[in-house]
Each structure stands twice: as C-alpha cells, then as structure tokens.
Amino acid sequence: MENIADKQRLDRDFTELYRAHLRDVYSYAYYRIGNHHDAEDLTEQTFLQAYRHFDRAQRESNGRPLRPWLIRIAHNLAANLYRDRSRRPVTQLDDAAVLSAPQGTEQMVEEREEVKEVLAGVSKLPEDRREALIMRFALGMDNREIARALGRSEGATKVLLHRAIKQLEQDLEAEAWPQPAPGPGGATHE
Amino acid sequence: MSDAERVERLLQMALAPVEPPERLTDRMERGLSELTDAAVEELADWELAAMSDPRNWVRPALAVVVGGMAAGGLVLVRARQQHRKRHTTGLRALEKSVRDVAGDLEKRLRR
Numbered sequence: 321m322e323n324i325a326d327k328q329r330l331d332r333d334f335t336e337l338y339r340a341h342l343r344d345v346y347s348y349a350y351y352r353i354g355n356h357h358d359a360e361d362l363t364e365q366t367f368l369q370a371y372r373h374f375d376r377a378q379r380e381s382n383g384r385p386l387r388p389w390l391i392r393i394a395h396n397l398a399a400n401l402y403r404d405r406s407r408r409p410v411t412q413l414d415d416a417a418v419l420s421a422p423q424g425t426e427q428m429v430e431e432r433e434e435v436k437e438v439l440a441g442v443s444k445l446p447e448d449r450r451e452a453l454i455m456r457f458a459l460g461m462d463n464r465e466i467a468r469a470l471g472r473s474e475g476a477t478k479v480l481l482h483r484a485i486k487q488l489e490q491d492l493e494a495e496a497w498p499q500p501a502p503g504p505g506g507a508t509h510e
Numbered sequence: 511m512s513d514a515e516r517v518e519r520l521l522q523m524a525l526a527p528v529e530p531p532e533r534l535t536d537r538m539e540r541g542l543s544e545l546t547d548a549a550v551e552e553l554a555d556w557e558l559a560a561m562s563d564p565r566n567w568v569r570p571a572l573a574v575v576v577g578g579m580a581a582g583g584l585v586l587v588r589a590r591q592q593h594r595k596r597h598t599t600g601l602r603a604l605e606k607s608v609r610d611v612a613g614d615l616e617k618r619l620r621r
Contacts, residue, residue: 338538346530360534368541431523438517438524457518457525489517 334374338367341387344459345394351454352398354443362401366394388468391455395469437495441488449484456481 345366349359370377370393377389442450448470455461455469467477511519 342530342534343527346534347525347528350528351525356531359528360531360537363530363534364537364541367538368545371542371545431520434520435524438520442521442524453521454525457521458527485514485517485521488521489513492517493513 330375330378333378334371337370337374337386337390341390342367344387345390347458348391348394348454349398351442351458352394352451353401358401362394362397365397366390369393369397384468385465387459387461388465391459391461391469392471395451437492438488441491441495444491445484445487448480449487452477452480453484453488 342363346359346363349362349366350356353359353362367390370390377386381389442453445453451470452466455466461469463474463477463481466481467474470477470480472480
C-alpha cells in the first residue's frame with residue numbers, strides 16, 4: 321500500500337464489493353452446502369480471504385467485475401471444506417424460502433412439489449453441473465461470469481449448463497415428473 | 511411450454527436468492543476488525559523496534575494512522591451504522607499517542 325489515500329480507496333471499494341455481493345456469496349454458499357450454519361461460515365471466510373487479496377485482484381481485474389473472483393474463492397473454500405470432511409454436501413434445503421412459504425391454491429401446492437423435486441434433482445447432479453446451475457439461477461450470472469468463476473472457457477460453460485438442464489430434465493422424467501393422464505383405455509402409470 | 515423451459519422456470523423458483531441473516535454482518539465486521547487489529551499490532555511491534563533510531567520516529571506515526579484509518583474504513587462494511595466506541599477509542603488513543611510523540615519529537619528537532 322502506497323499511502324493513506326490508496327488505503328482509503330481500497331477499503332471503500334471493498335465495502336462496495338461486500339455490499340453488492342453479500343447476497344450472491346451467501347446464496348451460492350447456501351445452495352452449495354445446503355444449510356445456513358455452514359453457509360454463514362463459508363461466506364465469512366470468503367470475504368476475509370477476498371479482503372487479504374483484494375488489492376492484487378483489483379489491480380489484475382483490468383476493470384472486469386469481481387463477482388466471478390469472489391465466487392471462485394467460495395468455490396475453492398467449499399471444495400476444501402468437503403475434502404476435509406471427506407464427504408459430499410448434505411442437502412437440507414427444506415427451509416428454502418420457496419418451500420417454507422404458506423401454501424395457497426392447488427396449483428401452488430403442485431408447483432411446490434415440483435420445486436422440491438427439482439431441488440432434490442439438483443443435489444444429485446455432478447458437482448460442476450450443480451454449481452453452474454446455482455450460478456445461473458440463484459446468482460443470475462451469465463456464461464462469461466460462470467466461465468471465469470469455474471476456470472473454463474465460455475463454450476465449455478455453455479455446454480455444461482445445457483447438459484445440466486438436460487440431465488435434470490431426464491432425471492425428473494425418470495423419477496417423479498407428473499405423467500399426463502392416460503387416455504381412454506390406456507394403462508395407468510404407477 | 512417445452513420440458514426444458516419448464517425445468518428452467520422451476521429452477522428459477524427453486525434456486526431463488528437467499529437473504530443472509532443479519533447476524534452475519536456482525537460476524538463479518540468482527541472478522542475484518544481482527545484482521546486490521548493484527549496489522550496494527552504488527553505495526554506497533556515494528557514501531558517499538560524502530561524507535562531506537564530517531565530517523566524512524568515519524569514513519570511509525572504515519573503507519574499507525576494508516577492502520578487506524580483501515581480499521582475505521584472497514585467499519586463501513588456494516589450495513590447498520592452502529593458505533594463501537596470501545597474498539598475505536600482504543601485505536602484512536604494509540605493513534606493519538608503516537609501522533610503526540612511524533613509532534614513532540616518534531617518540535618525538539620526544530621530547536
């Protein structure tokens with residue numbers, strides 16, 4: 321750090337980064353890990369690590385957004401966490417906002433069941449596909465951002481997302497996707 | 511609506527952004543303050559060692575001021591702008607004492 325003005329600017333920029341992306345990092349951590357307790361730990365560690373390397377990251381970003389860099393830190397920390405614990409994440413997303421909302425019409429109840437099945441399906445996907453879906457749908461990241469966060473090319477990321485959605489679609493069809501009602505004389509689906 | 515579009519729509523609903531709990535902001539502030547406290551302590555240790563050489567007397571004062579400002583700046587991280595008198599008072603006292611020493615030394619050197 322060269323002088324006081326630089327230090328002040330850096331802290332101001334970091335504060336902005338924190339405010340802009342706290343929800344992103346927390347959402348990523350929550351869907352990646354599956355419970356609020358560990359998601360809080362991961363979010364905290366992510367920002368502490370980010371603060372330590374913020375000066376360098378800012379210099380090397382060439383003005384590009386730092387969200388993919390933040391998510392990449394969270395991604396690496398999460399990977400270390402599971403390596404240390406020698407287990408896959410346990411998904412306990414039952415208290416996700418969409419599932420804990422009060423029940424409404426029959427259609428809403430049905431939709432809620434489908435959402436539950438989708439969440440269960442996402443948790444069973446291979447790690448890279450699951451992460452790509454979290455980044456796209458929970459964080460609203462575009463292909464370029466996801467590519468930077470995962471350290472892949474944009475083309476590879478596009479394929480990854482396509483395959484993730486395709487696999488989820490097939491898994492849901494195979495397991496619990498509501499089947500159309502049988503026509504007259506048709507066999508019922510059990 | 512195709513199956514793929516349906517899955518995407520359900521994914522939007524299933525993976526809705528999650529608001530972090532309020533207590534996380536407090537934790538973050540504590541963690542970042544500890545980082546800056548460690549940096550200030552490091553500066554203070556270096557300062558004690560450097561004090562034996564009068565040529566170094568002004569620089570530690572500046573360094574501690576920088577450290578103090580770093581800690582102050584990071585308090586901005588907190589969404590709720592609460593004041594933590596105890597913590598800032600400690601840093602300010604340290605900052606002031608070093609400034610006083612530096613000012614005193616400067617006066618003596620001018621004489």
